[in-house]
Amino acid sequence: MSNRKRKSLMERDGGDCMVCGCPLRLPGKPKKDFPKNCKAATVHHEIGIAAGGTHSIDNLCLVCVQCHAEIHKEEVDRLIKDKKNLIRVVKEQNKFLTELKQD
Numbered sequence: 115m116s117n118r119k120r121k122s123l124m125e126r127d128g129g130d131c132m133v134c135g136c137p138l139r140l141p142g143k144p145k146k147d148f149p150k151n152c153k154a155a156t157v158h159h160e161i162g163i164a165a166g167g168t169h170s171i172d173n174l175c176l177v178c179v180q181c182h183a184e185i186h187k188e189e190v191d192r193l194i195k196d197k198k199n200l201i202r203v204v205k206e207q208n209k210f211l212t213e214l215k216q217d
Contacts, residue, residue, distance in 0.1 A: 133181035153178035
């Protein structure tokens with residue numbers, strides 16, 4: 115992602131993490147140029163590329179590295195839960211079909 119797009123995001127999002135509100139610093143800039151409590155900024159795609167999202171600035175937001183990890187952890191947890199539910203439903207349907215054939 116270009117530095118220009120990151121700077122545009124910093125301006126639009128006010129320079130703070132969109133999740134926890136901590137002040138952010140852009141990668142590649144010396145830490146000494148920022149207040150001590152600044153965290154490294156990462157770009158998050160609100161709709162992931164794999165899900166059809168784009169690199170458009172409307173689909174992006176700046177978050178700190180800690181919040182970005184949590185966002186994706188929650189997404190992974192949700193996917194696992196959804197897959198487990200799907201497996202449960204398929205097993206129930208298979209059981210029902212097997213019982214139906216026996217009648």
